[in-house]
Amino acid sequence: MELKNDRFLRALARQPVDRTPVWMMRQAGRYLPEYREVRGQAGDFMSLCRDTDRACEVTLQPLERYALDAAILFSDILTIPDAMGLGLYFETGEGPKFRKTVRTEADVVALKEPEAERDLDYVMRAVSTIRRELNGRVPLIGFSGSPWTLATYMVEGGSSKDFRHVKSMLYGAPDTMHQLLDKLAHSVTDYLNAQIRAGAQAVQIFDTWGGTLSTPAYREFSLSYMEQIVAGLIREHDGRRVPVILFTKNGGQWLEDIAETGADAVGLDWTTEMSNARARVGHKVALQGNLDPNVLFASPAAIRAEVGRILDSYGEGPGHIFNLGHGISQFTDPRSVDAFVDALHELSPAYHSQIATA
Numbered sequence: 001m002e003l004k005n006d007r008f009l010r011a012l013a014r015q016p017v018d019r020t021p022v023w024m025m026r027q028a029g030r031y032l033p034e035y036r037e038v039r040g041q042a043g044d045f046m047s048l049c050r051d052t053d054r055a056c057e058v059t060l061q062p063l064e065r066y067a068l069d070a071a072i073l074f075s076d077i078l079t080i081p082d083a084m085g086l087g088l089y090f091e092t093g094e095g096p097k098f099r100k101t102v103r104t105e106a107d108v109v110a111l112k113e114p115e116a117e118r119d120l121d122y123v124m125r126a127v128s129t130i131r132r133e134l135n136g137r138v139p140l141i142g143f144s145g146s147p148w149t150l151a152t153y154m155v156e157g158g159s160s161k162d163f164r165h166v167k168s169m170l171y172g173a174p175d176t177m178h179q180l181l182d183k184l185a186h187s188v189t190d191y192l193n194a195q196i197r198a199g200a201q202a203v204q205i206f207d208t209w210g211g212t213l214s215t216p217a218y219r220e221f222s223l224s225y226m227e228q229i230v231a232g233l234i235r236e237h238d239g240r241r242v243p244v245i246l247f248t249k250n251g252g253q254w255l256e257d258i259a260e261t262g263a264d265a266v267g268l269d270w271t272t273e274m275s276n277a278r279a280r281v282g283h284k285v286a287l288q289g290n291l292d293p294n295v296l297f298a299s300p301a302a303i304r305a306e307v308g309r310i311l312d313s314y315g316e317g318p319g320h321i322f323n324l325g326h327g328i329s330q331f332t333d334p335r336s337v338d339a340f341v342d343a344l345h346e347l348s349p350a351y352h353s354q355i356a357t358a
């Protein structure tokens with residue numbers, strides 16, 4: 001099936017495009033009234049993820065509203081620990097929780113590595129259904145959490161502010177920590193490869209909590225496992241390269257190390273300037289980001305000014321995928337996303353003039 005809009009994949013390959021492609025982290029989510037409606041019909045969040053037709057429906061919702069250049073699978077990073085038997089649930093307003101935690105070596109030894117095609121079959125069904133329904137409109141992104149980020153939820157039993165338990169394991173029982181991360185790295189590799197076989201055309205690894213580590217701990221406990229995953233991924237499928245994007249929130253000081261992993265692109269939060277990132281690693285990888293999602297609470301004029309500033313900071317030429325520096329807030333007015341996408345469509349072609357005159 002022919003891909004009608006390949007801007008996103010071209011930018012990931014640092015090939016010329018007519019304008020800067022854009023998608024948004026958490027683009028299918030609670031800021032959209034149509035999402036809240038389908039979510040209500042499904043019951044809880046995990047039931048929505050397991051309901052193939054509804055998961056497909058909400059994946060496509062943001063594309064119906066906005067001219068985005070990629071779709072992202074509707075699911076969650078915590079499906080792997082759930083499939084390991086930890087019992088994921090969502091308490092309204094409190095974020096994710098696990099019925100069981102992983103705190104001791106015995107807990108780690110008892111964990112079974114899921115077999116993605118069997119134990120996470122609902123995710124693969126969602127991927128293939130979304131691909132069919134997209135019908136080549138835009139590429140589909142698959143994703144997973146990084147081993148370290150998944151471990152934080154598994155050891156803490158949910159979200160955390162201080163990462164007390166998981167860091168106690170890291171410093172107090174590093175061998176146990178490595179055993180857990182090793183199991184997770186195998187599981188993530190298998191999970192992403194299954195998504196690629198099911199039809200994901202690019203994959204992103206979310207390392208939301210890597211930036212809470214010291215530099216040596218980041219390298220040893222987060223980055224090295226992401227590197228292992230990148231090395232084990234299917235990099236070409238159906239005659240096309242399957243690009244990998246690594247996103248470590250607050251990872252700006254480690255861009256050179258991240259670019260060394262073999263990833264095709266690096267995701268940036270808003271605390272690193274695009275110009276700085278491009279000068280440091282732009283010869284090696286594409287860059288994705290990096291609007292502060294809170295800019296979407298400002299006026300259309302202020303949103304436009306920030307979009308312009310980021311385009312200027314990256315500068316001319318290919319290799320930039322516009323995105324938010326983190327997930328869109330549930331309190332965002334959907335009209336602010338119109339202002340954001342409209343501004344990008346208006347302003348970004350000027351940064352790709354070589355192709356317009358070619």
Ligand SMILES: Cc1c2[nH]c(c1CCC(=O)O)Cc1[nH]c(c(CCC(=O)O)c1C)Cc1[nH]c(c(CCC(=O)O)c1C)Cc1[nH]c(c(C)c1CCC(=O)O)C2
Pocket residue numbers: 024025026027028029030039045072073074075076077078090093094095096143159206208327
């Ligand atoms: C850390 C993390 C999680 N999940 C994810 C991350 C990494 C990215 C990041 O840092 O945000 C990734 C994720 N979660 C979700 C997606 C879907 C695809 C997308 O549109 O980007 C993706 C890519 C759906 C979701 N995952 C979740 C929601 C909201 C739940 C709902 O609809 O009730 C959505 C749309 C639930 C979730 N899942 C998670 C949390 C912390 C929460 C609660 C968030 C909150 O309450 O605001 C874990």
